[in-house]
Amino acid sequence: MTAPFNMMQMVADRDMAYDFFTGVLGFETFYKGKPYTAKTPTPTPIGIPLSLTTSVPYRAGIVYPVAGEFGRMEMIEVMGLDGFDYSDQCEAPNLGILAVRYPVEDIDQARATVLRRGGQLWRDVSQVVIGDMGEVSLFSVKTPDGAIMQFFAP
Incomplete structure (x- = not known):
């Protein structure tokens, strides 16, 4: 796959x-x-x-x-159909994909760029372990609809 x-x-x-x-x-x-x-x-x-x-x-x-x-x-x-809004449940634990992750070369530069453009951090830079990649620096933002976008660097 x-x-x-x-x-x-x-x-x-x-x-x-x-x-x-x-x-x-x-x-x-x-x-x-x-x-x-x-x-x-x-x-x-x-x-x-x-x-x-x-x-x-x-x-x-x-x-x-x-x-x-x-x-x-x-x-x-x-447009024109109403449904249920579950965006407030975009937090662990959950069912399905919790976040979409994108690699960046420089975590501090990526963070500063998001903030300079008017974005807000949902979770600030921290060290986390991601499978075979090992320890990385990672921060998270939420989209206007509550989806979690994460950016990480080795």
């Missing part, structure tokens, strides 16, 4: 999430689309019931820290 190339996050406001990833984290744009509605009932990977795919639009944005196949973050806003 290969590493995940694209992480998908459901968001309340695609533009707010997009601005966070590009403005605060400095990610580049891979794709930023207009609201989309299927012309015929079409299965989607985002959970819109088949009978509503022709009337409920969604809009997506995809960003990445480094151009390429791996590390892309996709944010999707479904």
Whole structure:
């Protein structure tokens, strides 16, 4: 199995999430689309019931820290459907993926850049052990929708 190339996050406001990833984290744009509605009932990977795919639009944005196949973050806003917001549960212990981690060359420079761009740290730099990588320096931020993004350096 290969590493995940694209992480998908459901968001309340695609533009707010997009601005966070590009403005605060400095990610580049891979794709930023207009609201989309299927012309015929079409299965989607985002959970819109088949009978509503022709009337409920969604809009997506995809960003990445480094151009390429791996590390892309996709944010999707479904427009016109209400659901449950579990963003306050994005903390350990949890079920599923708790955080998305990105390597950086200099942890102090990455931290300073996030703060200079108006970001806030959720967890400041600390030393943690990550599997075969061993001990790394790591800090965490939360997206506007509560997802945890971590940045680490050896």
